Every structure is written in C-alpha cells, then in structure tokens.
Amino acid sequence: MRFLLTFTAATAFLSAAPAKPTYYADVEPIMMENCQGCHRAGEIGPMPFMTYDQVRPWAKAIKNSVSSRKMPPWFAEAGVGHFSNDRSLTAEQIATISSWVDAGSPAGDMKTRKPAKTWVEGWNIPKPDAVVGMTKPFPVPANSKIDYQYIVIPTGFTEDKWVNMVEARPTDRSVVHHAVIFIRDPKSKWLREAEPYVPFVPDRKGSARRIDVGGGGNEILHTYTPGNLPDVWKPNQAKLIPAGADLVMQMHYTSTKKDTEDLTKIGLVFAKQAPEQRIMTIIAGNETFVIPPGEANYKATGALGIPNDATLLNFFPHMHVRGKAFEYNLITGDKREPLLKVNKYDFNWQLNYHLAKPIELKQGMRIEITATFDNSPNNPYNPDPKAEVRWGEQSWEEMAYGFFDVAVDARHDRRSWIMRKPLAGKTE
Ligand code: HEC
Structure with missing residues (x-):
C-alpha cells in the first residue's frame, strides 16, 4: 500500500x-x-x-x-x-x-487539436417542452437601487407537471443578481394582489415582509445566479408543478453604469416517466442574528433536523456583502462531518455546489450551517461598519441561509415529508 x-x-x-x-x-x-x-x-x-x-x-x-x-x-x-x-x-x-x-x-x-467542444446556443438544456417567463423587458436604469420585483407567471397547466430540467435565461446577465422562481400552490394566498406578468413590489409592512421574500412557504423551482448551471436531475427525479399552480419570479436587479433592460425566460423539460423521487429545496438558516458594529468575525448558526429519510444532492449558501465564510456540517449523534467549507465567500458569485456522490440522510440527523460575517471596515464591500446588522432582503441587510436540495419518495409532498407522515401503500 x-x-x-x-x-x-x-x-x-x-x-x-x-x-x-x-x-x-x-x-x-x-x-x-x-x-x-x-x-x-x-x-x-x-x-x-x-x-x-x-x-x-x-x-x-x-x-x-x-x-x-x-x-x-x-x-x-x-x-x-x-x-x-x-x-x-x-x-x-x-x-x-x-x-x-x-x-x-x-x-x-x-x-x-482535439475536436472542439460543441456548445448549443441559447439553452444549455435540451430543447424545452415549455418556455414561460417575462413577457415585457424590465428597464434597469443606470446607477439606481431597484426593489425586488415579483412577477406572477400563470402556467396554464391543467394537469400536474413533473419537471426534470429547468434553466432560467436572462437577456442581460450583467444586471440580474439573482432570480428565484417559486411554485405558487393553487391554494396559496401569496401575492394574489399582483396582476400576472406585471412586475410588482409588495407593500412591506410588519410580518408580511418576510413572507414576501421567502415565498410564503411555497416551493422553489429554481434559483438563477451568475455562474450557476441549470438544474438537471436524474431521469427518475423531478420537481412538481401542481395543476393550476403559478410561477412567481423574484427578480433582484442590480444596476450598472449603463441603462439597459432584461427579459428573463424559463425553460422546462418535463420528466419522460412518472418519477420515483421528488426533489425539494430545503433551508437551514438563522433569521435572528444581530451583527454588532465593527465585528470582523461574527458567526450565525442554524440547524435543521432531518424529519424523514432523504438523499442530499447539493448546497447553495446565501449571504450578502458582509458574508465572509460559510460551512455545512452533518451531525449524526455526537459525530460531526464537514460537508462544504467556503472560506472566501464572494457575494458576486452565488454558487451551487453539487455533490459528486449524493449522501443518504437518515431521519434524526441534522444539517448545521455556520455563516460568518465581517462587519469591520476592512471588508471592502461593507457599506457601513457602524451599523448593527440584522436579517433583511436588501444588500445592506444580511441573510444566513444554507439551501440544499433533497430527493425523497415521489409520494411525499413537502408537508408530509416534514411532518413525518407514513406513505400510502408502504409499510414502515
Ligand atoms: C462561472 C463562469 C466563469 C468561468 C467558468 C470562467 N470565467 Fe473568467 N470571467 C467570468 C466573468 C463573469 C468575468 C468578469 C467578472 C470578473 O472579472 O469577475 C470573468 C473574467 C475573466 C478574466 C478577466 C479578469 C480580469 O482580471 O480582468 C479572465 C482573464 C478570465 N475570466 C479567464 C478565465 C479562464 C482562463 C477561465 C478558465 C480557466 C475562466 N475565466 C472561467 C466568468 C467565468
């Protein structure tokens, strides 16, 4: 050896x-x-x-x-x-x-010369079965601050659709800091006041604010950030868009020195067969942190107990400009196993880390996240080292979210997976 x-x-x-x-x-x-x-x-x-x-x-x-x-x-x-x-x-x-x-x-x-790699122009996924999204370009004026825009996209799907691949394509990538695409359940009351296709800024008062940002408990279909790949799951895996659901695009535009506009489209490839596994996006996070002024190494932790068995697929750490480092650990009894360590977090690059070998999570394990923030004047991106910083959607506020995708039995919905309901037709 x-x-x-x-x-x-x-x-x-x-x-x-x-x-x-x-x-x-x-x-x-x-x-x-x-x-x-x-x-x-x-x-x-x-x-x-x-x-x-x-x-x-x-x-x-x-x-x-x-x-x-x-x-x-x-x-x-x-x-x-x-x-x-x-x-x-x-x-x-x-x-x-x-x-x-x-x-x-x-x-x-x-x-x-080796044979040139062939790249398809346009979509990075095979030709989509459906293309949905914005219908009018959104103007992004130079040097301005733009609120998150929410755009409700009716799908018109009259039957359940299982999505096996999804890609979001902005027309001007330089101004799209992120696009989160939510699946709004037909029963959800979230953003019902918004007219379809018209970019909407919710009136944020009190607790409504957090719901607006977080999607009101609705599932996430896909998150676009610069440098990330489309979501392509295995042939037997898919995300569900229930019949009658709408998509809601949360667009975070950041202006540059030029006037421009963007029109983001979403391409969907449906599963060819009824999937065995359903993909869900889960969060472990912390929303109650208070980062003291000037603090160079503030740590916020959060954990999520795994309520049901699942296969862990990827990680997507999310903080804002004071974000410095981020890690995920898997806790099994007294054992702690590091899953991902990002030592130099960069707000401009929100990357998704896909496990080469998915990890089998068992009920009772915990996913723990630690988000480290630099609120000192040494952080060149820090807009105000004198500020006490709490949770909020704007870049001068902070977030400490560790997103991850899991594959679960396709008969689960989000609620039943989290509530540990037994599955019909299976004895456990
Ligand atoms: C995930 C997307 C991505 C990949 C992969 C990537 N780049 Fe880049 N690259 C960018 C973007 C966006 C910029 C402009 C913004 C910046 O500089 O960060 C850039 C800028 C650059 C620059 C200009 C840097 C400067 O200092 O002005 C060079 C040179 C470069 N890339 C080389 C490479 C090389 C070589 C590779 C492969 C080994 C590579 N890039 C892979 C996205 C990428």
Missing part, C-alpha cells in the same frame, strides 16, 4: 506540466473544459475564449487570473466534499497555462 502511494505520487510529479505547451495541444483542452462554459457568446464571461485569436490577447490576464485562482470562480475548500461541478484547475493545469504564456503563447500545430 505504502509502495503504491509513493509510486502514484512520483508519477504525478513526473507528469507535471508539458515542457513546451502550445495552445492547440495543451491549453485549448483546458479552455474547453473549464472556461468556455462562461466565456462564450450569450453567457456571463465578458469575452469569448472559443478560438486562439480570441484567447491570445488575454494571455497575460489569463495567467494572472488562474495563478491567483480568481478564475475559474470556485470557493469550496479542497479536500472537503467532492463536487461534480468543480471547475477549479489543478496545479498542473495552472503550470501549463503559465509556461505557455511565458513562452509567448504559441499556437502550435492545429492538426494536434
């Missing part, structure tokens, strides 16, 4: 970056796998990296951004959890790019 380990370490060392890397032989494959997902037309990367001519002028910036690990954006501590959407580069890949740039970024022989 020891021999084997030493041997593997030695080969890893020997197989380090190629001596004279060229674009076509060595660098382009990295661009395809780790960069083009964002750096191509229609996606969030500001410049395309699809051809040598497009990449060449950026060579120095590329070396800097990969050496500092600014690019590709990825914030999970290595060694804690394995994630299928981990785009980070290995030390060897960084060395390859660096020595290629230092050698004057040679193109190399086009004949050694």
Whole structure:
C-alpha cells in the first residue's frame, strides 16, 4: 500500500506540466473544459475564449487570473466534499497555462487539436417542452437601487407537471443578481394582489415582509445566479408543478453604469416517466442574528433536523456583502462531518455546489450551517461598519441561509415529508 502511494505520487510529479505547451495541444483542452462554459457568446464571461485569436490577447490576464485562482470562480475548500461541478484547475493545469504564456503563447500545430467542444446556443438544456417567463423587458436604469420585483407567471397547466430540467435565461446577465422562481400552490394566498406578468413590489409592512421574500412557504423551482448551471436531475427525479399552480419570479436587479433592460425566460423539460423521487429545496438558516458594529468575525448558526429519510444532492449558501465564510456540517449523534467549507465567500458569485456522490440522510440527523460575517471596515464591500446588522432582503441587510436540495419518495409532498407522515401503500 505504502509502495503504491509513493509510486502514484512520483508519477504525478513526473507528469507535471508539458515542457513546451502550445495552445492547440495543451491549453485549448483546458479552455474547453473549464472556461468556455462562461466565456462564450450569450453567457456571463465578458469575452469569448472559443478560438486562439480570441484567447491570445488575454494571455497575460489569463495567467494572472488562474495563478491567483480568481478564475475559474470556485470557493469550496479542497479536500472537503467532492463536487461534480468543480471547475477549479489543478496545479498542473495552472503550470501549463503559465509556461505557455511565458513562452509567448504559441499556437502550435492545429492538426494536434482535439475536436472542439460543441456548445448549443441559447439553452444549455435540451430543447424545452415549455418556455414561460417575462413577457415585457424590465428597464434597469443606470446607477439606481431597484426593489425586488415579483412577477406572477400563470402556467396554464391543467394537469400536474413533473419537471426534470429547468434553466432560467436572462437577456442581460450583467444586471440580474439573482432570480428565484417559486411554485405558487393553487391554494396559496401569496401575492394574489399582483396582476400576472406585471412586475410588482409588495407593500412591506410588519410580518408580511418576510413572507414576501421567502415565498410564503411555497416551493422553489429554481434559483438563477451568475455562474450557476441549470438544474438537471436524474431521469427518475423531478420537481412538481401542481395543476393550476403559478410561477412567481423574484427578480433582484442590480444596476450598472449603463441603462439597459432584461427579459428573463424559463425553460422546462418535463420528466419522460412518472418519477420515483421528488426533489425539494430545503433551508437551514438563522433569521435572528444581530451583527454588532465593527465585528470582523461574527458567526450565525442554524440547524435543521432531518424529519424523514432523504438523499442530499447539493448546497447553495446565501449571504450578502458582509458574508465572509460559510460551512455545512452533518451531525449524526455526537459525530460531526464537514460537508462544504467556503472560506472566501464572494457575494458576486452565488454558487451551487453539487455533490459528486449524493449522501443518504437518515431521519434524526441534522444539517448545521455556520455563516460568518465581517462587519469591520476592512471588508471592502461593507457599506457601513457602524451599523448593527440584522436579517433583511436588501444588500445592506444580511441573510444566513444554507439551501440544499433533497430527493425523497415521489409520494411525499413537502408537508408530509416534514411532518413525518407514513406513505400510502408502504409499510414502515
Ligand atoms: C462561472 C463562469 C466563469 C468561468 C467558468 C470562467 N470565467 Fe473568467 N470571467 C467570468 C466573468 C463573469 C468575468 C468578469 C467578472 C470578473 O472579472 O469577475 C470573468 C473574467 C475573466 C478574466 C478577466 C479578469 C480580469 O482580471 O480582468 C479572465 C482573464 C478570465 N475570466 C479567464 C478565465 C479562464 C482562463 C477561465 C478558465 C480557466 C475562466 N475565466 C472561467 C466568468 C467565468
């Protein structure tokens, strides 16, 4: 065993970056796998990296951004959890790019080129069965503060629909900080005062405020944030949009220095078969924290007891500009297992971390989250270190939410899963 380990370490060392890397032989494959997902037309990367001519002028910036690990954006501590959407580069890949740039970024022989990766334009999911969403562009004026906009989208579905894949596509990604798409149950009274398709700002008084933001107990279909992938579940897994339900889009627009507008659409691919597992988005969080002025290392914790067995699929930590670090732990009896550690949280990159191997959760386990905030003047994003900061939807207020998706038996609804109701047709 020891021999084997030493041997593997030695080969890893020997197989380090190629001596004279060229674009076509060595660098382009990295661009395809780790960069083009964002750096191509229609996606969030500001410049395309699809051809040598497009990449060449950026060579120095590329070396800097990969050496500092600014690019590709990825914030999970290595060694804690394995994630299928981990785009980070290995030390060897960084060395390859660096020595290629230092050698004057040679193109190399086009004949050694690996087949180009094919990217579909428009949707990143297969052709949607239904496209719903905004019908009119929303104007986003330069340098302005914009309230969360809620847009009710009637689906017109007269039967239950199981959604196997979902993608939200803004037309101007530079101004969409996030879009949360809720499934409003036909019986829910939430935002009934809003006219369909017309962007709406709820009148926030007292406790109504929290309900507006949180979706009033309704299920989340999908959250779009820059850099995240569409939701694509396994063929036997889906989220349910019940007959007669509406979608509600919560749009958080952040203006830039330019006047612009956005029209976000949602593509849905329905399950081809009745799913065995239902996907639900769950939250462990804390809404009662009070961050003292100037405090550089304030920790808010929250926990959720798992009421029923479930399969844990992914994590989506959410804080605002004072967010500094975030972690998820799994508590089983007195055992504590770290699931995800984000040591350098970045408000501009709200990433979703998909477990490479889903984790089986048993009833009685707990998911615990710790959100760390920096309210000191040393935090360059801090709008006011003298403020005492509490829960709130605006960026100068804070949130400490650890979202995660679970797959449960398809016969459960949210309530029955949480209330531990026995399932019909199954003896437990
Ligand atoms: C998840 C999407 C995403 C991925 C993946 C990604 N980028 Fe970027 N990249 C962006 C965005 C958005 C910006 C502009 C905002 C910023 O600089 O943070 C950017 C900016 C850059 C810049 C300009 C940085 C600067 O300092 O001006 C470089 C260079 C770059 N990316 C290189 C890369 C390389 C090389 C890869 C792959 C190894 C990569 N990016 C992967 C989204 C991405």
